[in-house]
Amino acid sequence: MAVLATLPVAFGLAWLLARGRFAGRMLLDVAVHLPLVLPPVVMGWLLLLAFGPAGPIGHALKSIGVEIAFRWTGAAVAAGVMALPLIVRTIRLALDAVDPRLEEAARTLGASRGRVFRTVTLPLCAPGVIAGAVLGFAKALGEFGATITFVGAIPGETRTIPLAIWGALQSPDGTAMAARLAGLSVAISAAALIGAELLARRARAHAL
Amino acid sequence: MSFAINVARRLGEQDVALAFESDAAVTAIVGPSGVGKTSVLNMVAGVLRPDRGRIAVAGAALFDAASGLDVPVALRRAGYVFQDRRLFQHLRVRANLLYGARGPERLAEVAALLDLAPLLARWPRHLSGGEAQRVAIGRALLSEPAFLLLDEPLAHLDRARGEEVLTMIARARDASGVPVLYVTHRPEEAERLGARMVAMG
Numbered sequence: 001m002a003v004l005a006t007l008p009v010a011f012g013l014a015w016l017l018a019r020g021r022f023a024g025r026m027l028l029d030v031a032v033h034l035p036l037v038l039p040p041v042v043m044g045w046l047l048l049l050a051f052g053p054a055g056p057i058g059h060a061l062k063s064i065g066v067e068i069a070f071r072w073t074g075a076a077v078a079a080g081v082m083a084l085p086l087i088v089r090t091i092r093l094a095l096d097a098v099d100p101r102l103e104e105a106a107r108t109l110g111a112s113r114g115r116v117f118r119t120v121t122l123p124l125c126a127p128g129v130i131a132g133a134v135l136g137f138a139k140a141l142g143e144f145g146a147t148i149t150f151v152g153a154i155p156g157e158t159r160t161i162p163l164a165i166w167g168a169l170q171s172p173d174g175t176a177m178a179a180r181l182a183g184l185s186v187a188i189s190a191a192a193l194i195g196a197e198l199l200a201r202r203a204r205a206h207a208l
Numbered sequence: 209m210s211f212a213i214n215v216a217r218r219l220g221e222q223d224v225a226l227a228f229e230s231d232a233a234v235t236a237i238v239g240p241s242g243v244g245k246t247s248v249l250n251m252v253a254g255v256l257r258p259d260r261g262r263i264a265v266a267g268a269a270l271f272d273a274a275s276g277l278d279v280p281v282a283l284r285r286a287g288y289v290f291q292d293r294r295l296f297q298h299l300r301v302r303a304n305l306l307y308g309a310r311g312p313e314r315l316a317e318v319a320a321l322l323d324l325a326p327l328l329a330r331w332p333r334h335l336s337g338g339e340a341q342r343v344a345i346g347r348a349l350l351s352e353p354a355f356l357l358l359d360e361p362l363a364h365l366d367r368a369r370g371e372e373v374l375t376m377i378a379r380a381r382d383a384s385g386v387p388v389l390y391v392t393h394r395p396e397e398a399e400r401l402g403a404r405m406v407a408m409g
Contacts, residue, residue: 104255105294107281109308109351119307123298 044149094128243409287353308351
């Protein structure tokens with residue numbers, strides 16, 4: 001969920017950073033990368049300040065009936081924000097590698113900007129987008145610090161797999177539970193990697 | 209008038225400028241490497257904006273610095289065959305050829321003209337230099353161009369392949385009936401096409 005919702009945002013940001021020439025680009029670059037370098041706990045606290053019931057964004061969301069602190073949506077936001085820099089970086093590298101001369105050629109053949117994007121730019125950077133999504137998924141799945149700070153570990157609501165494993169390990173008879181959850185996360189991760197590899201292979205076959 | 213061109217553009221340390229009018233079926237810009245022949249083609253195609261001047265092709269004004277006219281690339285209908293060909297590597301030959309076409313109706317005709325039928329299902333990376341050049345020419349022809357721009361189409365080809373492509377270009381010239389602007393550093397190519405020559409540099 002988190003990665004799917006983050007992907008379009010990340011693509012937009014990567015596009016801006018790769019192609020855009022505007023004042024404040026460096027500032028945006030720094031903002032996007034903050035979650036990568038800040039301690040996750042700090043990030044979680046900042047999210048709590050912004051999205052909590054008293055925070056500016058949380059307040060605005062509450063007035064339209066949406067509350068995300070200590071909800072599963074909040075956990076998704078935390079995972080998404082933490083995954084964002086990895087996804088943006090990967091997509092940006094892929095965008096930089098797209099040959100602008102091919103986009104130019106498409107324009108001379110009468111293609112609109114939208115069509116050039118759909119038929120040339122996007123297919124050529126597809127392997128990068130997939131790789132970014134995998135990295136983001138890995139990060140989101142393992143995210144711990146920001147999540148527990150921002151939304152806690154409420155069973156059935158915000159208790160992600162790593163939070164549940166950590167919780168299970170705290171109780172003396174939780175080892176079996178932890179082992180089951182660890183097995184589950186291995187299975188999910190392996191499935192995601194295999195799926196991504198298959199997708200990337202298909203994309204590469206067409207792009208190279 | 210096929211081409212009425214008077215453009216100037218500063219590129220780094222270099223001033224690229226050229227003015228000519230031509231009513232020939234094929235007009236060739238002939239000059240040594242590095243004098244900005246490709247830049248002139250880029251300006252006619254609309255991918256490089258002149259600092260000043262005017263461009264008109266087949267009676268239609270495409271650029272006029274004085275009036276601020278600058279027809280967008282996608283609307284100029286330039287059949288531009290780039291020196292580096294620029295085939296879409298992620299599309300098969302058939303899809304490359306049809307990229308700028310309105311429909312597949314003329315595909316068979318152009319494929320026959322340029323001897324492309326055996327290549328349609330191939331990927332561009334599996335084409336030889338001469339084959340890729342013919343596909344690039346076919347792609348330009350199929351986009352229903354208002355004019356053709358050919359940038360050193362025989363570069364990177366050995367003599368035999370060059371002859372072959374030159375024959376195909378002569379056919380394309382006769383079949384399309386649109387004005388052709390041909391860039392080369394070898395006057396004999398221009399002569400073979402019966403081109404009106406414009407010296408540059």
